[in-house]
Amino acid sequence: MKKYIYKIGAFFLSLPFLGVTASCDDWFGIMPQSEMVAEDFWKDEQDVKSAVGACYRAMLEDGFMRRLIVWGELRSDNVINGLGTDTEIGYILNANLNEANSYCKWNDFYTVINYCNTMIQNAPMVRERDADFTEEDLNHYLAEAKGIRAFCYFTLARTFKDIPYMETPYVDDTQRFQVEQTSFENVLDTLISDLKTVEDVAVSDYGDTEAYNRGRITQKAIWALVADMSLWRGNYRQCVDYCNKILTTATNPLSLLPADTYFNTVFGPARGNSDESIWELQFDPNTTNGAVSTFYGSSNNLSPLLSSLDFDGQNGEDWWGGLDMRHAQSYVEDGLYMIKKYTSYCYATDFEDVKANDFQYGNNESNWIIYRLADVYLMKAEALAELGDIAGAVDMVSYTYDRAHPDLETGSLKAQYPASTSQSVIRDLVFDERQREFLFEGKRYFDIVRRARREGSVTALVNTYLLRKYVAMSLNQTTVLSKINDIDAIYMPIHQDELRLNSLLEQNAFYKTSEDISKN
Template identity: 50%
Template structure:
């Protein structure tokens, strides 16, 4: 936890909007004379986004949400930490149990929220509405960080105070994860109507900074996690009905190229902005075989042909991975290649070109809104609103199956809550393969229904088929086992932390 006590690293001054995401934080402590003008606050908010782009942060977005899921297997060459995760052999020494990169962003956000109001009082050019917009960005980014932490570790230290030096106590106990989410939602609810901007002056900022719709999408996701279905539906409807910052699904012929190639598509709500000056090396290392910083951590796709996730007509299987084969390694295609626009329904390998290093990373897009609402509709009562749910699922399914025409999903084939629940669950997997969402979807379902053994045996076990199944089941047989342990270094530094009970074995942690 002491590593969380880091300086807010800021670079001063922006000469153009295009430089917003190129801000590189400095390592020195923030000086007393930094917080003097609106431009200082703008630079500080930019540093919050910039910290999201750091490789150690990006690694966690993929490892925590994707590597632990049933989507991926070990690839050509992975580090020991990745290998242990992929073989259900995680302990408190694993590097990916360190949460420092996420708390770094939280600390930047906390500092903005503490310092910015006084700047607005002293700078006559800093308007109250501008302050509220910056506050909305910091509050939402902080909530997103805590949401990742809670879904990964369950109970974590929670603070809204910034740490600039050792004058504030760093010994913080964990707060119950559900309580953290509830508190964050209360804060977001208090600003959701009139703080965040609807749009910015350019597309890159509208898609790459927090807008109203980005805030609402996060709130919908958090409501779904807390099983507050009516509120989730309300947020999803608000996103679809609000006319400012209009969203629409890209057509089938342009979907892969625009969403994962060009980026900032018409359906994008919030995505992390990478370019040639700030490359997304991590995606290339984990999903590609060229263009990263090193030759390690190449992941393989599960052979989905064996599990019949995709209909033969579903073009997302070609967009996501290099087909089904008997080879031990099935390269992941999403993000690292994109499909050229085509007027036909047939897809071939020659349609794809490599997209090295510059891929944005999507946090929310319109497809997520449709499928979050569909899930909430199915779950909010015993019968569920199955008719509306299937219409929402059809938005993404029809696009991915153009040869079948619209309306190919028939309600008569999904006429019970359980059948529709599985349709939504599978459609989310098809649509968001390798986008860092699958493990959290699995965990959300286990938390909601308590059918851990069924979910583990049906989904998670298939990635461990080369291992002894009984041994794997003993490593995944309780809800706490689906969360990561607290890193042993954090336990040594912060005496108030308690280990996840599943990992708290006698003598496992040396606190001396």
């Protein structure tokens, strides 16, 4: 059972940032927010705890969650249009993306970052005011806030490339932020260095409270973030080292669930917090996951905005390698190929022939997983592939592949890919396995961006992977290619409102020269 764990501090709800304004009336009209924060809030540990809770709670907001899905999935080859319609989502799906689209707005993420910055700046003063608030407890909270902040900045950088980076909170309506962009590389290097300062003081285990172990930033969540960012920075040895920390540390143990139970237990509505989870956002009947309902469907929404690509039709059944439980349980043909991960319970017993009536929608309570054990295996696999360790990479892929293929002999993948296999083939193996394992989890488009950055070109990715999505949607290939076959087009444009608010911002290169993109 889930447990609701976050208490939101009232003052955090009224903090403005980057064009998100709040009047003094929002704070009962008593005094300026800066005075309220300094004088009346930061008194004892409970205030710090509430402040950290507000950081988590802000990540559950619909705008934040929608962007995790839109930025991580919508432009990937996982999804096409569903039964529902939405003008701005339609523009993105049809490769008609420009700076006026509201999904280019980043204020939901900077709001969370501002909460984190406020907490990080003010929490140390509470040590002077509350004799019972220990240095150890302070460090625990700081590690959580820095972990949340790092994830938000990391997501923004993967989406927009160069972004404003700041560690100073915005707490006064009189402040006017003119902050220039920091390069993608410097943002990630700064975040990695910052996380290393707290990795040894973060909570390693919350005991029997699984909602805390999986719902709050732990030491393993910090390590997962460092491993992930190291992968993006091309520091493959560091990625392997941090994956090994997660895999070898006994506290807060992780394990892959069996093939026949993992779908419902890991992703099922009102479940979550499984033994293979590292960090997931917590939803419940009082705070439902409306974004998943909007995009993937629910009992209250039978016309979701997205459906799955027909992978059999595009790749052939051999792409799955036989009876793949991820194929059987993540989506099903029901008019279109309807997404079932995160939305439904699967009641099938014969996974050879799973049908639509083998699924039942839940109540929009699905947690959203940020990192789980499969991430660690496949991040390490990708890093090892880049280091030229073919056998090691295949061994890591085997963990998720074997779990997904209960009809095959354990280790069968290793026979297909001996140590003499070329590096390029193993790169594709890891890339495809990540797609199969993380379908609809908000990771696929970022995988495409990372590979494009590594290759220095998007052409091969467009022709091999992305173009099939637009073919399935019956779009003109020549028109689509003009809008996506450019290395600078892999990022989102910065929204026009942000450019007006902050004169130091510079629009991403592709959209400077493509302002005439028409909306068809």
